[in-house]
Amino acid sequence: MTAPVLTINQPVHGAGFHGAALVSLRATLSGSPSGLFFKWFSSLNAAATADHPELNVSDHSAAILDWSAPLAEFGSHVIVLAATDRDGIDLASIKSVARSAMAGGAPPAAVAPCVVHRLxxxxxxxxxxxxxxxxxxxxxxxxxxxxxxxxxxxxxxxxxxxxxxxxxxxxxxxxxxxxxxxxxxxxxxxxxxxxxxxxxxxxxxxxxxxxxxxxxxxxxxxxxxxxxxxxxxxxxxxxxxxxxxxx
Incomplete structure (x- = not known):
C-alpha cells in the first residue's frame, strides 16, 4: 500500500489570529485513509493530558481533516497533524505502527512548518x-x-x-x-x-x-x-x- 502523505492547507504558516473565532484546521491526504487515525496537536494546548495530548480528543477519523479549533492560548502555536495505523500512544502501540504520516512542526527542522500566532x-x-x-x-x-x-x-x-x-x-x-x-x-x-x-x-x-x-x-x-x-x-x-x- 502506498505510504500516506499529509499536507496542512489551513492554517497558513505564519498566520495571526485575535478574538474568539475558531481557527480552521484543514489538510489533504495523499493515499488511502483506511485504517488510519488522525490527530491534530498544538504546542500550546492547555487541555492536553498524558493520555490525550491531541486537540481532537473525541474523533480520530478522516473527517477531522476538515475541522476547527479555538487555539485560545495566547502565543505562537506549533501545529502538527499526525496519521498512524495505531490509535494508542503507549509504547507497544508506537512500536507496532506500520503506516504513518506527519505534517507541520516548527522551523528549521520541519520541511513545511506550521506556526501560527494567537494574539x-x-x-x-x-x-x-x-x-x-x-x-x-x-x-x-x-x-x-x-x-x-x-x-x-x-x-x-x-x-x-x-x-x-x-x-x-x-x-x-x-x-x-x-x-x-x-x-x-x-x-x-x-x-x-x-x-x-x-x-x-x-x-x-x-x-x-x-x-x-x-x-x-x-x-x-x-x-x-x-x-x-x-x-x-x-x-x-x-x-x-x-x-x-x-x-
Whole structure:
C-alpha cells in the first residue's frame, strides 16, 4: 500500500489570529485513509493530558481533516497533524505502527512548518483608568505569551524562561503613550520593549511582563492614553488605558 502523505492547507504558516473565532484546521491526504487515525496537536494546548495530548480528543477519523479549533492560548502555536495505523500512544502501540504520516512542526527542522500566532492584549498595571505615573519612575505590567516561562524543575514554585518557546515566538509587543485628545506627535512616544530582557512574574496562574523605568523624554505632564499593541502574523490587537503623567 502506498505510504500516506499529509499536507496542512489551513492554517497558513505564519498566520495571526485575535478574538474568539475558531481557527480552521484543514489538510489533504495523499493515499488511502483506511485504517488510519488522525490527530491534530498544538504546542500550546492547555487541555492536553498524558493520555490525550491531541486537540481532537473525541474523533480520530478522516473527517477531522476538515475541522476547527479555538487555539485560545495566547502565543505562537506549533501545529502538527499526525496519521498512524495505531490509535494508542503507549509504547507497544508506537512500536507496532506500520503506516504513518506527519505534517507541520516548527522551523528549521520541519520541511513545511506550521506556526501560527494567537494574539491577546491585556494590561495588569494599570488595571483601571485614571492611575498616576511619574515621569522619572513608572511600572507597567502586561500579559506574556502562555509558555514564555516554565516551572523550574530544580526549584518548586520558581519559574524560569522557556527557551524552547522563545525560539519560535513570533509575537511582538509595543507600549505607546499619546496625549489625550487631539493627535500630538511631538509628545507621543513608544516605549521600546526587548521581551527577552524584560522581567516576568507569575500571578493569577499566568505569566506577566513588567517594564520599569523613566518615561521617554518627550512625554510631558498631563493626561495620556497608554496603549499596548500585540502583533504577529501580519495582524495586531490593542488595549488602552487613560493615565495621568506627573512630573
Amino acid at each position: 491577546l492584549a491585556q494590561l495588569r498595571r494599570p488595571a483601571t483608568n485614571g492611575q498616576v505615573f511619574a515621569k522619572a519612575a513608572s511600572t507597567f505590567e502586561f500579559l506574556a505569551p502562555a509558555r514564555w516561562a516554565r516551572e523550574d524543575p530544580a526549584h518548586s514554585g520558581s519559574w524560569i524562561a522557556d527557551r524552547d518557546y522563545q525560539q519560535i515566538n513570533g509575537i511582538s509587543l509595543r507600549l505607546r503613550l499619546a496625549p489625550a485628545g487631539a493627535p500630538d506627535l511631538t509628545h507621543t512616544a513608544d516605549i521600546p520593549l526587548d521581551l527577552a530582557a524584560l522581567a516576568f512574574f507569575r500571578a493569577d496562574d499566568q505569566t506577566w511582563f513588567r517594564w520599569s523605568g523613566s518615561l521617554p523624554g518627550n512625554v510631558s505632564s498631563g493626561n495620556y492614553t497608554l496603549s499596548l499593541t500585540v502583533s504577529g502574523g501580519g495582524t495586531s490587537t490593542s488595549v488602552t488605558r487613560q493615565v495621568v503623567v506627573a512630573a
